[in-house]
Amino acid sequence: MVAEAPLKKKNENFSEWLDDVLQRAELVDIRYNVKGFIVYRPNIMFIVKRVYEIIENLLIEKGHKPALFPIVIPISSFRKESEHIKGFEREVFKINEAGGEELEEELILRPTSETAIYPMFALWIRSYKDLPMKIFQSVSVYRHETKATRPLLRGREFLWIEAHCAFIDEESARNQVKEDLEITKKAFHEFGLPFLMTEREPYDRFYGAVDSYAFDTLLPDGRVLQVATTHYLGQNFSNANVFDIKFTDKDGTRKNVHQTCYGPGVSRIVAAIISIHGDEYGLVLPFDVAPFQIIVIPILKAGKEDVIMEKSRIITQNLSKAGFRTILDDSDKRPGEKYYKWEMLGVPIRIEIGDEEVKKGFVTIFRRDLRSRNKVKDEDVIDNILNLKSLILKELEKRAWDTFNSSMISINSKEELMEKRERAKIVRASFCGRKECADEIKAETEGLEVRGRRIDIKETPSEKCFWCGKEASRVVYLAKAY
RNA sequence: GGGGUCGUGGCCUAGCUUGGUUUAUGGCACUGGCUUCGGGCGCCAGAGUCCUUAAAAGGCUGGAGGUCGUGGGUUCAAAUCCCACCGACCCCA
Numbered sequence: 001m002v003a004e005a006p007l008k009k010k011n012e013n014f015s016e017w018l019d020d021v022l023q024r025a026e027l028v029d030i031r032y033n034v035k036g037f038i039v040y041r042p043n044i045m046f047i048v049k050r051v052y053e054i055i056e057n058l059l060i061e062k063g064h065k066p067a068l069f070p071i072v073i074p075i076s077s078f079r080k081e082s083e084h085i086k087g088f089e090r091e092v093f094k095i096n097e098a099g100g101e102e103l104e105e106e107l108i109l110r111p112t113s114e115t116a117i118y119p120m121f122a123l124w125i126r127s128y129k130d131l132p133m134k135i136f137q138s139v140s141v142y143r144h145e146t147k148a149t150r151p152l153l154r155g156r157e158f159l160w161i162e163a164h165c166a167f168i169d170e171e172s173a174r175n176q177v178k179e180d181l182e183i184t185k186k187a188f189h190e191f192g193l194p195f196l197m198t199e200r201e202p203y204d205r206f207y208g209a210v211d212s213y214a215f216d217t218l219l220p221d222g223r224v225l226q227v228a229t230t231h232y233l234g235q236n237f238s239n240a241n242v243f244d245i246k247f248t249d250k251d252g253t254r255k256n257v258h259q260t261c262y263g264p265g266v267s268r269i270v271a272a273i274i275s276i277h278g279d280e281y282g283l284v285l286p287f288d289v290a291p292f293q294i295i296v297i298p299i300l301k302a303g304k305e306d307v308i309m310e311k312s313r314i315i316t317q318n319l320s321k322a323g324f325r326t327i328l329d330d331s332d333k334r335p336g337e338k339y340y341k342w343e344m345l346g347v348p349i350r351i352e353i354g355d356e357e358v359k360k361g362f363v364t365i366f367r368r369d370l371r372s373r374n375k376v377k378d379e380d381v382i383d384n385i386l387n388l389k390s391l392i393l394k395e396l397e398k399r400a401w402d403t404f405n406s407s408m409i410s411i412n413s414k415e416e417l418m419e420k421r422e423r424a425k426i427v428r429a430s431f432c433g434r435k436e437c438a439d440e441i442k443a444e445t446e447g448l449e450v451r452g453r454r455i456d457i458k459e460t461p462s463e464k465c466f467w468c469g470k471e472a473s474r475v476v477y478l479a480k481a482y
Numbered sequence: 483g484g485g486g487u488c489g490u491g492g493c494c495u496a497g498c499u500u501g502g503u504u505u506a507u508g509g510c511a512c513u514g515g516c517u518u519c520g521g522g523c524g525c526c527a528g529a530g531u532c533c534u535u536a537a538a539a540g541g542c543u544g545g546a547g548g549u550c551g552u553g554g555g556u557u558c559a560a561a562u563c564c565c566a567c568c569g570a571c572c573c574c575a
């Protein structure tokens with residue numbers, strides 16, 4: 001039979017490629033038939049769990065503790081912070097009936113959990129000794145998105161982690177924001193994903209935040225995807241009119257805590273890993289992210305089945321013992337078919353064992369990222385893989401950053417922008433900082449948005465705003481966003 | 483937010499214009515067997531929407547009804563025509 005067609009080319013039509021890979025690799029099923037809700041299948045859940053694990057471990061290392069708050073929030077609690085409610089009220093799912101009777105108080109499905117968690121903080125926090133309080137939960141949240149929904153990229157239910165912290169003063173809270181940024185950088189390094197770290201403009205903050213910081217990555221269609229945010233909330237939620245979260249300080253005075261919240265978007269991170277590293281053979285996963293790191297494939301030959309299987313089993317066992325997540329594919333499919341299947345799923349390393357390998361005491365190691373083969377002597381296999389582990393990540397990270405960096409272009413004027421728009425997916429420019437200007441840019445450039453100012457480096461603007469020509473106050477980055 | 487295209491078995495697809503031998507075409511996937519295994523091979527066979535009649539489970543045979551996203555309508559007759567809803571995709575703002 002004719003071989004199945006390879007996937008669509010990712011860079012020609014990203015949207016089709018993504019739909020195709022999501023289905024062919026059996027990652028998600030969109031046939032649940034409720035708009036914005038999808039089914040995560042085992043092949044993607046293994047990856048989702050790895051992403052969760054990696055971030056959770058980083059959080060726990062820094063003293064965060066896991067917790068789980070209810071999915072429902074009483075509407076009275078949700079309505080306490082005026083900015084917060086303004087932002088989210090129109091996109092919450094509400095429950096007002098149960099058991100055939102109207103509820104005494106309407107409940108909402110959490111769109112985010114500040115208003116679920118902070119009333120409890122108010123009960124738990126008594127003394128400066130209770131601080132800092134650092135809690136996180138790994139959950140799904142619900143937002144009735146009005147824009148077009150896309151599997152993983154924008155759903156009405158999505159997976160994330162939300163970390164909520166309370167501190168004695170502004171300084172320690174702001175340090176938490178820095179820690180959040182460091183955690184995200186570390187995690188993204190493990191995922192091999194490039195990012196732009198910015199402070200959002202004042203009019204673009206999280207509802208209820210004093211300052212908002214965000215990580216954007218770049219998808220192959222040239223649009224940026226916000227994959228994590230962290231916010232300094234000040235005392236907006238802790239003040240007496242809202243949740244009144246107070247503690248007694250060393251000197252005996254009663255004070256309201258300063259807070260932060262941090263939210264890495266797991267669905268979106270997984271989408272970014274798939275989209276940025278993937279190719280026309282399917283997923284390509286960094287070694288540590290991969291749920292299965294090594295696939296061993298025996299290539300049988302009439303009369304030699306036993307020795308080939310024996311060697312395959314021994315190699316699989318040894319690799320498992322060495323701590324690699326290894327599986328042996330001893331199904332009776334043909335080798336070629338197995339290659340395609342495991343490449344589709346992004347297994348970073350494949351070991352092929354056939355008659356030759358048995359006779360001459362080596363194995364053939366295939367790297368998914370380069371799609372290249374190497375012969376490695378039996379006794380060197382483990383060292384070789386230990387070495388490959390970081391080489392693979394380096395390769396993926398380099399490719400991803402190269403694409404990212406070459407898509408980021410500085411411009412000085414409207415004309416230059418229009419001229420370079422094709423190449424410039426992320427635009428760096430001096431800017432006046434006015435919202436009217438940002439709105440105008442968005443309207444006249446097919447959706448280019450001001451994403452914010454960089455926080456990892458200080459940048460000083462030239463005198464003029466690239467758009468309106470007035471005095472510039474900052475250097476900003478602009479992009480079309482999901 | 484505005485506009486457009488579309489929905490046929492697990493997936494893709496033919497059929498729709500001009501309603502009527504369609505027990506809905508073909509491919510992939512699936513099941514059993516053979517052959518084989520260095521990139522998804524070949525051959526043979528099978529089954530293949532769902533429900534009810536139907537009763538502890540499994541299997542076989544026959545009959546009946548319904549079924550082409552869902553609901554309604556037109557008609558002697560609807561996958562095919564009309565309306566609404568649900569869902570998907572594309573383009574624009």
